[in-house]
Amino acid sequence: MKKESVVAIVFGILLGLMVAFFVIFQSKQQQLSKTKLINNQTKGPTSKVQIAVATPFLEVSFPSDRLVLDTDSIIIKGKANENSLIVIQSPIKELVFKNESTDFEKDFPLALGENVIELTNYPEDKNISSVHKQLRVYYLDTKDTTE
Amino acid sequence: MKNKIILFLIIIQFSLLTNLALAQNEESTPSAETGSDKVSTKTIENFKEKIASKVAELTKKEQKALAGFVSKIEDSQLTIKSDEQQNYQIKIDNILTKIYQIAGNGKKEIKLDQLAKDDYLIVNGPINDNTISANYIFVDEKYIVNVGRVTEIDKDNYSVKLLTADKETINLDIETSTKQSILNIKTLQLERTGFSKIKEGDLIHFIIKKDSSAKNGTRFSAVKILIIPQEYFIK
Numbered sequence: 001m002k003k004e005s006v007v008a009i010v011f012g013i014l015l016g017l018m019v020a021f022f023v024i025f026q027s028k029q030q031q032l033s034k035t036k037l038i039n040n041q042t043k044g045p046t047s048k049v050q051i052a053v054a055t056p057f058l059e060v061s062f063p064s065d066r067l068v069l070d071t072d073s074i075i076i077k078g079k080a081n082e083n084s085l086i087v088i089q090s091p092i093k094e095l096v097f098k099n100e101s102t103d104f105e106k107d108f109p110l111a112l113g114e115n116v117i118e119l120t121n122y123p124e125d126k127n128i129s130s131v132h133k134q135l136r137v138y139y140l141d142t143k144d145t146t147e
Numbered sequence: 148m149k150n151k152i153i154l155f156l157i158i159i160q161f162s163l164l165t166n167l168a169l170a171q172n173e174e175s176t177p178s179a180e181t182g183s184d185k186v187s188t189k190t191i192e193n194f195k196e197k198i199a200s201k202v203a204e205l206t207k208k209e210q211k212a213l214a215g216f217v218s219k220i221e222d223s224q225l226t227i228k229s230d231e232q233q234n235y236q237i238k239i240d241n242i243l244t245k246i247y248q249i250a251g252n253g254k255k256e257i258k259l260d261q262l263a264k265d266d267y268l269i270v271n272g273p274i275n276d277n278t279i280s281a282n283y284i285f286v287d288e289k290y291i292v293n294v295g296r297v298t299e300i301d302k303d304n305y306s307v308k309l310l311t312a313d314k315e316t317i318n319l320d321i322e323t324s325t326k327q328s329i330l331n332i333k334t335l336q337l338e339r340t341g342f343s344k345i346k347e348g349d350l351i352h353f354i355i356k357k358d359s360s361a362k363n364g365t366r367f368s369a370v371k372i373l374i375i376p377q378e379y380f381i382k
Contacts, residue, residue, distance in 0.1 A: 068210040068212045072252075090354075091292070091354050112251075114269055114290070116291070116292045117292070138271070140271055140285060141254065142282075
């Protein structure tokens with residue numbers, strides 16, 4: 001083998017090693033950056049909340065639509081814009097209140113059978129349009145006592 | 148020239164070998180962990196079992212029902228059409244299925260032959276695709292709860308024309324039996340009111356009874372109305 005070939009091979013090996021170290025270094029950095037993303041998720045919601053304050057929103061965490069219950073009242077739990085006017089209406093009850101904090105919890109009666117419950121959020125800023133949500137909750141008393 | 152090619156090939160080979168080694172390392176890590184951490188695997192299994200039982204419990208608790216107007220009755224099978232215009236087959240077991248008529252806040256057991264076309268039914272039972280094996284059937288009344296802005300007032304006929312958020316026009320007849328309330332924009336309390344207080348531009352939260360005969364109509368008798376005066380939105 002010529003001297004030049006040997007030198008070329010040695011250089012090749014050295015360069016290969018350099019590339020290998022570079023690849024290892026890069027992949028480790030990538031892994032670290034991925035881990036950072038997961039850790040940074042705690043910071044995420046605060047920015048989301050900041051956006052949510054500006055836009056009208058109405059979320060109902062309980063009850064879910066078409067839920068079957070065997071009680072004649074429920075506690076409606078949800079979230080809406082602070083200081084907005086919330087209207088909750090069903091064929092047997094209407095409730096109007098100012099949402100002083102984002103979360104709300106209201107006791108609401110149910111009629112036997114289907115209860116169509118309409119929730120409306122009128123934000124404090126009157127230029128922002130209202131948000132509506134409709135739920136159907138079924139109070140089905142299946143006890144065998146016929147009335 | 149040959150030397151350059153050899154050098155290039157060597158570089159490529161090394162880079163590939165390094166990547167392969169890295170890939171093998173990443174794949175081998177989990178198996179090494181499972182081998183060394185049997186106790187934590189057992190804990191995970193226990194945790195999984197607990198989650199599964201909790202999910203089963205919640206599924207049992209979160210029972211759902213379907214409702215719709217009867218479109219067809221055949222022997223022990225009914226077909227109902229839901230609000231979403233979806234047809235559902237209702238299977239009735241003569242022994243197991245209980246059928247009740249809701250009247251006020253009470254119920255009365257009735258027979259299958261007392262059900263008629265256009266009855267509004269609430270059906271509870273296992274759902275498989277579009278078929279429900281009914282455990283319980285309740286005959287109820289269908290109510291619509293919605294909101295609309297007043298666009299016209301007919302003082303002679305005590306009726307108002309509303310435009311809903313879905314751009315639907317509703318003619319609402321205010322009857323003597325209609326429960327009417329209005330929002331006091333200062334106190335945010337509800338107060339009893341009358342037809343004369345309704346103005347164009349007001350928002351009305353209304354409740355109407357929907358029977359099968361009026362399904363495609365736009366004129367309804369109001370059961371209840373709640374007026375949000377337009378002044379609330381400009382104060």
